[in-house]
Amino acid sequence: MSDFSKQLDGLSERLSQPQNIVIVPHKDPDGDAIGSCLAWCRVLNAAGHKSTVVLPDAAPASLLWMEGSASMLVFAEDAEGATARIAEATLLLYLDFNTLSRTGKLAAVLQERTLPVVLIDHHPFPDTSLAEILFSEVKVSSTCELSYGLMKALGFVPDKAAAECLYTGIMTDTGMLNHNSAHPAIYKTVAELLELGVDKDKVHREVFHSSSASRMRLIGHALCNKMHLLFGGKVAYIALSDEELQAFDYRAGDTEGLVNMPLSIEGVEIAALMTEKEGGQIKMSFRSKGKLAVNAFSEQYFSGGGHRNAAGGEFWGTLADAEVRFKESMSVYLQDVKP
Numbered sequence: 001m002s003d004f005s006k007q008l009d010g011l012s013e014r015l016s017q018p019q020n021i022v023i024v025p026h027k028d029p030d031g032d033a034i035g036s037c038l039a040w041c042r043v044l045n046a047a048g049h050k051s052t053v054v055l056p057d058a059a060p061a062s063l064l065w066m067e068g069s070a071s072m073l074v075f076a077e078d079a080e081g082a083t084a085r086i087a088e089a090t091l092l093l094y095l096d097f098n099t100l101s102r103t104g105k106l107a108a109v110l111q112e113r114t115l116p117v118v119l120i121d122h123h124p125f126p127d128t129s130l131a132e133i134l135f136s137e138v139k140v141s142s143t144c145e146l147s148y149g150l151m152k153a154l155g156f157v158p159d160k161a162a163a164e165c166l167y168t169g170i171m172t173d174t175g176m177l178n179h180n181s182a183h184p185a186i187y188k189t190v191a192e193l194l195e196l197g198v199d200k201d202k203v204h205r206e207v208f209h210s211s212s213a214s215r216m217r218l219i220g221h222a223l224c225n226k227m228h229l230l231f232g233g234k235v236a237y238i239a240l241s242d243e244e245l246q247a248f249d250y251r252a253g254d255t256e257g258l259v260n261m262p263l264s265i266e267g268v269e270i271a272a273l274m275t276e277k278e279g280g281q282i283k284m285s286f287r288s289k290g291k292l293a294v295n296a297f298s299e300q301y302f303s304g305g306g307h308r309n310a311a312g313g314e315f316w317g318t319l320a321d322a323e324v325r326f327k328e329s330m331s332v333y334l335q336d337v338k339p
C-alpha cells in the first residue's frame with residue numbers, strides 16, 4: 001500500500017466517527033490558507049462533524065466574502081475564545097504550513113496539544129513530527145488543489161461555496177495560473193470546480209478587482225519611488241516603512257502580489273519586499289525565477305522558508321538594517337550559486 005493510501009485510510013478511519021475539529025492555517029493567511037480552511041470546514045460540517053477555523057491572526061478583507069468567514073475565530077483578537085475552542089476539539093487539521101512556528105503566537109497553545117493532528121500542505125521540508133496523518137505534496141500548486149483531490153478520494157463533494165474557496169486558493173497561489181501551474185492536472189481540477197458551480201467572475205472581482213484607491217496608490221508609490229535594482233539588474237527590492245504604509249491607509253493584504261511585480265522586468269531574477277511591522281519586526285518576502293532558490297536564502301539569512309520560487313522570512317531591527325542585511329547576504333548568496 002502506498003504511503004498516500006495509508007494516510008488516506010487513516011484519515012478516512014478518523015472521519016468515520018463524528019469529530020470536533022479545529023482547523024488552523026499559517027499566520028498572515030493568504031487565499032490558499034483561508035480558502036482551504038473554509039472549504040474543509042464546510043465539507044466536514046456537511047458530513048456531520050463540528051468544525052471551526054481558528055486563525056493565528058486576521059485575514060485580509062479581500063477574502064472575507066467567502067462563505068463561513070464570519071465564523072472564524074482569530075487568536076490575535078480573542079486568545080481566550082480561540083484557546084477554549086481548541087480545548088474542546090478531538091482533532092486538529094493544519095492547512096498550508098508544515099512547521100509550527102508558522103502559526104506565530106498560537107504555536108504555544110498548539111504545542112500543548114495531545115490531540116491527533118492531520119496536516120495537508122504543499123511546502124517542502126515538512127516537520128513530520130507535527131502530525132499523525134500527513135499529506136505533504138510539493139508538486140501541486142496549492143493546499144487547495146491538494147485538498148480537492150483528497151476530498152474526492154474521501155467521497156466528499158464540495159458544494160458551490162466550498163468549490164469557490166478551493167478555486168480562490170488555486171488562483172491566489174498561482175498568480176491566476178501564472179506560476180506553479182504547468183501540470184495538466186490543475187486544469188482538470190479547475191474545470192471540475194467550475195462544474196461544481198464556481199462563479200469565476202465573482203471570485204476574480206472579489207479577490208483581484210476590489211482594491212481601494214489608496215492600495216493602488218501604495219503599489220504605484222512602491223514601484224515608482226521605492227524599487228531598487230541591484231547586481232546589474234538581477235535583483236530588485238522594495239522596502240516600505242510603517243510610516244509609508246500608514247500614509248497610504250494600509251490594510252492587511254494591500255501589499256499582496258507586489259513582490260512579484262519586479263520579476264516582470266527583463267533580467268530581474270530575484271525580487272524582495274520588506275515591510276515594517278509593529279515592534280521592530282520586518283516581514284521579508286522573496287520571489288525568484290528558475291533555479292534560484294529563495295527558500296534556502298531566506299532560511300539561511302532571515303529565519304524563514306517556503307518554496308524555491310516564493311519564500312518569506314523575518315528580520316528584527318530597523319528597516320535600514322534589514323536593507324543592509326539583504327544586500328550583504330544577497331551578495332554572498334549570488335557568489336555561492338555562481339555556476
Ligand code: 5GP
Pocket residue numbers: 026028096099102123259284285286303304305306307310311312313314
Ligand atoms: P509570502 O511572501 O507570500 O508571505 O510567502 C511566500 C511563501 O513563503 C509562502 O508559501 C509562505 O507560506 C512562505 N513563508 C512566508 N513567510 C515564511 C516564514 O517566515 N517561514 C517559512 N518557513 N515560510 C514562510
Ligand code: MN
Pocket residue numbers: 032033096122141142143173
Ligand atoms: Mn499555499
